Amino acid sequence: MPRFSVIVPAYQVQAYLHECLESVLSQSYPDLELIAVDDASPDACGDIIEEFAARDGRVRPVRLPENQGLGPARNAGMRHARGDYLVFLDGDDTLTPHALRTLADRLKETGEPDVLVYDYARTYWTGEAVRNQAAARLGERGPAPFRLADRPELLNLMMVAWNKTCRREFVRRRGLAFPPGFYEDTPWTYPVLMAAESIATLDRVCVHYRQRRRGSILGTASDRHFDVFDQYDRVFAFLDSDPALARWRPVLYRRMADHLTVVFTRRARLPRGSRAAFLRQVRAHLRRYRVPGAPAPLPVRLRHALLRLGLHRTYHCLRLASALARRAGRLTGRAPRAARSAALRLHYRVQRLLPVRADRALFAVDGGGGHGCNPGALERAFRDLAPHIRTAWATGRAHHHDVPPGPRRLSPGTAAYLTALARAKYLVHNGATDPLLVKRRGQVLVQTRAGTPLGHLGLDLQERPAAAGRTDFARLLREVDSWDWVLSANRHSTLTWERVFPGGYTTLECGQPRTDVFQRATAADVARLREVFGIPQGAVALLYAPAHRDWWRTQRPVLDLERVLRRLGPRFVVLARGVPDVRAAGRLLDVTGHPDLAALCLASDALVTDYSPLMFDYAGLDRPIVLHTEDLQAYEAARGTYVDLCSFPPGALARSEDELIGVFAGGQWRDSRATALRAAFRERFCPYDDGRAAERAVRRIVLGESEPLPVVPPAGRRPAPAAAARARPQLVTVPGPAGPRAVTDRH
Structure with missing residues (x-):
């Protein structure tokens, strides 16, 4: 039984299907089956699927005898699925690298929820990729898993099947399936979220949603857009089937009203002769499912009332007047700023x-x-x-x-x-x-x-x-x-x-x-800086400076620093820089706002980082560096690295929080191996960091001197000594998770 069943329906997407299927099969998490459904496509989609099936045994081709549409094609794929979780992907979209591995890790971390919702980015034919604007709702803070009542804002995400993975047993037990017709995701998304007993979110782009220049369903004028009414009938029928879901009726009414408004106002969707009939059905649906007295902002209630009464011309006039008023307000407010800006530009x-x-x-x-x-x-x-x-x-x-x-x-x-x-x-x-x-x-x-x-x-x-x-x-x-x-x-x-x-x-x-100061500072300078930061005498000060995670919309702590300090014992102090939501107290100091990074380096005894370029500066200081590389694959997938940190690290490596604690508890952070690694790293990346880098630049650029200054080799440099190097070794006791455990370490 594979972990994931990736279901890909294909109809007239031959130009994109290769890339789609390849993005699945090339995932770093191989425990999957790929169910590719040929929805009687008139182009070469069926042949492409057969080629992939012959090449990779994880591909399971499904051929439908006649075209049934996106929803029934997905249902056909689900009937053949054997995986723990269902992942849906349209034939012209792609999975991002390492997406399935990230999903698997998050599912395990959150206790196998019924539904995991993740993010996407729109990709355009120009090569531009724009992340979902509502991605802030996918923040991973707070308890997980949860129920929809705890995070109702998830109902405001785009109604699609491919931004969530669902536990197959949950889908089977609740009898969830896709209906035929356009907007088939609507009666799938809402029931899935409302019926789930456990939901989790993942703040990472896992799908690239292709924005085709031509040929997309939503950009095609057709009477089939009337299917949206049947789909909402199905949604409200699902609500009526369970009295406990009645609380969601006002929310879904508002979502329906907004959705119908979008379909009606987008001229490209409805044929010219169908607009009046569509508006009549909008009025009927808004009257049928209206929840009198439901809370909503006044502009929203007014918009829905005008459509419910069929006053679409009044609605358009008010909409135009509102847009003009906003523009006039912006122009009025901008006038003084515009005048000042124009004067400054003229001055320049x-x-x-x-x-x-x-x-x-x-x-x-x-x-x-x-x-x-x-x-x-x-x-x-x-x-x-x-x-x-x-x-x-x-x-x-x-x-x-x-x-x-x-x-x-x-x-x-x-x-x-x-x-x-x-x-x-x-x-x-x-x-x-x-x-x-x-x-x-x-x-x-x-x-x-x-x-x-x-x-x-x-x-x-x-x-x-x-x-x-x-x-x-x-x-x-x-x-x-x-x-x-x-x-x-x-x-x-x-x-x-x-x-x-x-x-x-x-x-x-x-x-x-900026590293010149490392060679000029003295032991007295280091002692003064430690006193300024409030580092106790004799303490081992760890400067923790993690890198920015590009794939997280909301940055969050990577390490539980309070737990790390508890395990390491009272002699250690952490200076946390760039760590969100850090609760500074006792031996945990928040130094994010300190303007002088060099001062922080001088005051510390060792650097703990992951992928921050600060490691290159710190190597010139010749003090221990420990790398925490728990999510190295994700970082390399999102940004990539120029240096293989696993093969050429500046010191000890820790692949988990517990390993990091063990590195310091066991003394590997500054043993002979770590010292040798740092020396090789310093020789490669700090050849000129002898305290005269700025002087070299000024003499060459400003004074025009062509003869370079001599360079002091690393062996001859005397950077400011660390305070811990002068401290008397002593024993520390490191409590383990099951109780106190004495670990002898000379720090």
């Missing part, structure tokens, strides 16, 4: 007519934060090595206090900022520059980037829609064309930048300027 154009000032430099970091990262290190080097150049830092007023004395503080969107943007010779940034920037002859744009690349970036994201988001690649390439210099920490970075950001710039391999 005038400033661009004036000469570029060779004694000015403007610095900023991605996100508009305070003084820091590589631009911050370069700004200090500008003042030390080229004091004739006046520096300015662009950031919002909320971060002005983070900028040290020396550079001028400028707020983006002000006249002074635009003056600097137009006339400063040197523009230094680590991410996307201001969209207003029109680079002039004589200006030098220095792109520092924000660390050594680990996850895919730039043009490599074209095949990674979850990670790319709404990246405008054409704009990205136009920006790359404005770069003059790109700083690189190592040969790996150089080769990556020049491939994913192709342009005419010059790459300068000089090291990571």
Whole structure:
């Protein structure tokens, strides 16, 4: 008995069926059967299915003698299904990589629920992928599994079968099936959710929903759109069959009214001569299933009342008037802002007519934060090595206090900022520059980037829609064309930048300027920083900095840090950075808002991360690094990695939370093997991080020196020592899950 029965009905989708079936059979979770149903398709769908069946024994072809439609074709597939769970996929859509493995993990995690609802992304013929706008309702916070009454907002998701997997035994026991006709998903989705005794959600894109330019059912004018009335009759009949479901009647009435409104107002769906008849049936259904007094916002009640009374012209007039009123309100509210924006743009154009000032430099970091990262290190080097150049830092007023004395503080969107943007010779940034920037002859744009690349970036994201988001690649390439210099920490970075950001710039391999402070700080600096953060004397401070999960719409904690600290004992302290919903208390410190990442690294004794590029910086500090790679496959599927962390890690690897606890309890976090791995990692990725990276960049770019500074080899460097390295070893007791268990470890 396979875990999943993937049911794919096929009718006139020969151009897409290969990709669809391949997306199923290439899943990293192989415990499946693929039931491909040829719905008497007049094209080559049947032959394609037979080819796949001959190639892979998991494919079970089903041929229907005559065309029956999407619903009956799915029913035919269910009759042949043997899997624990049913997964539906249309013949022109695809599963995302590792989708079934993720489903299996979530099903196991939530106790085998009747229904698991997951997310999708619309994919367009242009290659663009847009995630479902209602995906926030799929958040995984709170108890799971649950019942529909606990999360009624799930009824507002799109009514489709392919965004959920259902336990086959549950479907059989409740006698659930698809009806014939258009909109067959409606009387399937609502009964499935209302009848399920246990539901769970998965906040991940598992299906790519193809938006075809032509030929989709919903974009075809036909009288078959009248089937929507029969489908809602079936939904309300299901409600009437069980008095306990009466509570859902007002919700479904509103959903029906909204759905019928959409069908009626979309001109492409109904033939011209059918609109009056369709409206009459809308009125009849709204009167038949109306729930008097049901709570709803006033605009919704008004819209439904107008349709129920047949006043569709009044409805259209009010709709048009409302749209005009909203537009007028926006224009009225925008007028002062538009005038100010126009004045600033004019000011910028005038400033661009004036000469570029060779004694000015403007610095900023991605996100508009305070003084820091590589631009911050370069700004200090500008003042030390080229004091004739006046520096300015662009950031919002909320971060002005983070900028040290020396550079001028400028707020983006002000006249002074635009003056600097137009006339400063040197523009230094680590991410996307201001969209207003029109680079002039004589200006030098220095792109520092924000660390050594680990996850895919730039043009490599074209095949990674979850990670790319709404990246405008054409704009990205136009920006790359404005770069003059790109700083690189190592040969790996150089080769990556020049491939994913192709342009005419010059790459300068000089090291990571933001790590210079690691070589200059002293033991006294480390002690002072630990006191500032409130780290007890003698404690082992772990800096925990997880990477962003592109496939999660709502970020959530990856580790149970409170449990980790309980198991490790009282000597350990965790500095949590970028961890959502962390409850800072006692030995768990939330340092997400701290502006100086280098200070956090110096104050800590070891780094715990997963896929954060911070590991490359930290390796230069020569302190232990432990990787937690529990969901490495998912990260590689969503974003991809340039470095094989399993084959070439910077230290000990832990594939689960318990393994991570064991690494620290058993001492593997800083044993001889971890030290050797870190040394090899540091030699490869930190060849120039000897404390003079920013000086190299300024001497080459600003002072024009062609002779590079000598590099201190890793063996000759003396980075700031960790506090734990000076502490006296002692024993710790690590309580296990079944009671206290003494573990001897010299920390």
